[in-house]
Amino acid sequence: MGISNRVTNENSNCEMRKEKRLCYIQPCDRNISNTVKIPKGKTCQPTFQLSKAEKFVFSGCSSTQSYKPTFCGICSDKRCCIPNKSKMITIQFDCPNEGSFTWKMLWIISCVCQRNCREPGDMFSELKIL
Numbered sequence: 001m002g003i004s005n006r007v008t009n010e011n012s013n014c015e016m017r018k019e020k021r022l023c024y025i026q027p028c029d030r031n032i033s034n035t036v037k038i039p040k041g042k043t044c045q046p047t048f049q050l051s052k053a054e055k056f057v058f059s060g061c062s063s064t065q066s067y068k069p070t071f072c073g074i075c076s077d078k079r080c081c082i083p084n085k086s087k088m089i090t091i092q093f094d095c096p097n098e099g100s101f102t103w104k105m106l107w108i109i110s111c112v113c114q115r116n117c118r119e120p121g122d123m124f125s126e127l128k129i130l
Contacts, residue, residue, distance in 0.1 A: 001058055004106065022058065022091065022105040025083065026071050036073045043077040044113040046084075058103070061095035072111035080117035085109040 004023045009016050027050075036048045053066035072081040089107045094100045 001056065020104075021088065022056075022103050024056070024069060024071070024105070025108070038074070038076055044075040044079060044081070045073040046075075046081045046111040046113050047071065047108070048073045056091060056093070058093055059095075061093040061098070061101070064092045064094055064100070067091075070108045070110070072108065073113075075113045078117070079113040079115050081111045081113050083108050083110075084112035 001022055001024045004021050006019050007016055008019060011017060036045050038045045047070050049068055049070055053068040055066050056063040072083060075081060083106070086106050086108050088104050090102050091105050092100060092102045
């Protein structure tokens with residue numbers, strides 16, 4: 001799970017504001033190629049879900065609900081999968097002995113496989129280090 005930051009003026013007063021949200025494009029702690037199965041005759045599986053719902057963990061705190069998110073998948077033909085359709089949801093986290101907090105989170109609805117990848121299979125290839 002990561003944090004996405006942006007500055008935008010998309011609001012009723014057209015004022016510049018900083019926004020932060022959680023994002024979870026692919027699980028890092030799993031071998032994706034063992035989790036995602038590309039259908040026979042295809043070269044890509046753009047989206048996948050885990051087999052059971054899980055609680056999200058962020059900074060040692062757990063979400064109050066269990067979720068079964070959609071993740072971006074993998075391709076075997078040098079394309080990369082990136083989010084295509086998404087929405088924002090609000091996740092509440094409870095912390096042991098420290099109360100609770102909420103975060104907005106990017107919720108992936110679907111992903112698309114594309115050839116515009118700098119590094120084959122690298123969904124973060126468009127990010128630039130400044």
